[in-house]
Amino acid sequence: MVDDNSIFKGLIDHLQSSRAQDLLRRIDELRALLVRFSVVLLAFVCGGFYFAKDILLFLKEPLAAAIPSQKNVLHFTGPMEVMLAYMKVSFMVGLVVAAPYGLFLLWRFVGPALPQEHRKYVTAFFSASVGLFLIGVVFCYYAMLPMGFKWLIGFGGDQAAPVITVAEYIDMMTFMLVGFGAAFQLPLVIILLERLGLINEQMLRKNRGFILVGVMILAAVIAPSPDPVSMVSLAVPMYLMFEGALVVIKRLKKSQLPAVG
Numbered sequence: 001m002v003d004d005n006s007i008f009k010g011l012i013d014h015l016q017s018s019r020a021q022d023l024l025r026r027i028d029e030l031r032a033l034l035v036r037f038s039v040v041l042l043a044f045v046c047g048g049f050y051f052a053k054d055i056l057l058f059l060k061e062p063l064a065a066a067i068p069s070q071k072n073v074l075h076f077t078g079p080m081e082v083m084l085a086y087m088k089v090s091f092m093v094g095l096v097v098a099a100p101y102g103l104f105l106l107w108r109f110v111g112p113a114l115p116q117e118h119r120k121y122v123t124a125f126f127s128a129s130v131g132l133f134l135i136g137v138v139f140c141y142y143a144m145l146p147m148g149f150k151w152l153i154g155f156g157g158d159q160a161a162p163v164i165t166v167a168e169y170i171d172m173m174t175f176m177l178v179g180f181g182a183a184f185q186l187p188l189v190i191i192l193l194e195r196l197g198l199i200n201e202q203m204l205r206k207n208r209g210f211i212l213v214g215v216m217i218l219a220a221v222i223a224p225s226p227d228p229v230s231m232v233s234l235a236v237p238m239y240l241m242f243e244g245a246l247v248v249i250k251r252l253k254k255s256q257l258p259a260v261g
Contacts, residue, residue: 033105040101045094055093059173062141066149067162074166083167092174096137099181100130129188136184137177139237145176148223148230159221179222187240187245194249201249215239
C-alpha cells in the first residue's frame with residue numbers, strides 16, 4: 001500500500017524542484033541578456049570615443065549660449081582631464097544610444113512572465129519606453145539645460161567669473177540627460193504596476209496630492225538648477241504623464257483587459 005504522506009512529499013519535492021529549475025533558467029536568461037547588452041554598450045562606447053571631440057562641442061552649446069562673452073567656456077585643471085572627459089562622453093553616448101536596445105531586452109525578459117493576453121502589449125510598451133526616453137533627453141538638452149544654465153550663470157555672474165571644468169560639466173550632463181530619460185518612464189511604470197495588480201486606479205486618484213509632492217521632489221533632484229522655474233518646467237510634464245497614465249489605465253479597463261492578480 002502506498003503511503004499518502006510519501007506521495008504528498010514527493011509532489012511537493014517535484015514542485016519545488018520545478019520552481020527552482022524555472023528560477024535558475026530565468027537567472028541564466030537574465031545573465032545572457034546582460035552580457036548581450038554589455039557587448040552592445042561597449043561597441044557604442046568605442047564608437048562614441050571616435051566622435052568624442054565633436055560630441056563635446058555639441059554638448060557644450062547650451063553652456064556657451066549662457067556665457068556668450070567667453071570664447072572657451074570649459075577649462076581643465078590637469079593634463080589627463082580632457083582625455084578622461086572624452087572617455088566619459090563616449091560612455092554617456094554609448095549609454096544613451098544603447099538604451100533602446102537595453103529597454104528591448106528588458107521588455108523581452110519581462111514579457112514571458114506576463115499572462116498570454118498581456119504579452120501582445122510588450123511591443124507597445126517597448127516602443128513607448130524608447131520614445132519617452134528620447135523625448136526626455138531632447139527635452140532636457142533643448143529646454144531645461146539652456147534655462148538652467150542661464151539662471152545659474154546669471155545668479156553668480158555679478159560676483160565672480162565662471163570657471164567650469166570639463167570634468168564637472170560632463171558629469172552633470174550625464175546625470176541630467178540620463179536622469180530625464182529615466183524620469184519620463186514614469187507613466188509606463190505606473191501602467192505596468194497597475195496591470196500587475198500592485199496598485200489600482202482608485203488608489204492613484206485618491207493619492208493625487210502625494211504623487212504631486214513626489215513629482216516635485218523628483219523634479220527638484222534632477223532639475224539643472226534649483227530655481228522654481230526649472231523645477232516646475234520639469235514637474236508639469238511629469239505630472240501630465242501621470243494623468244495620461246490614468247487615462248490609459250481607464251481605457252484598458254474599458255477594453256475588459258483583466259489585471260494580473
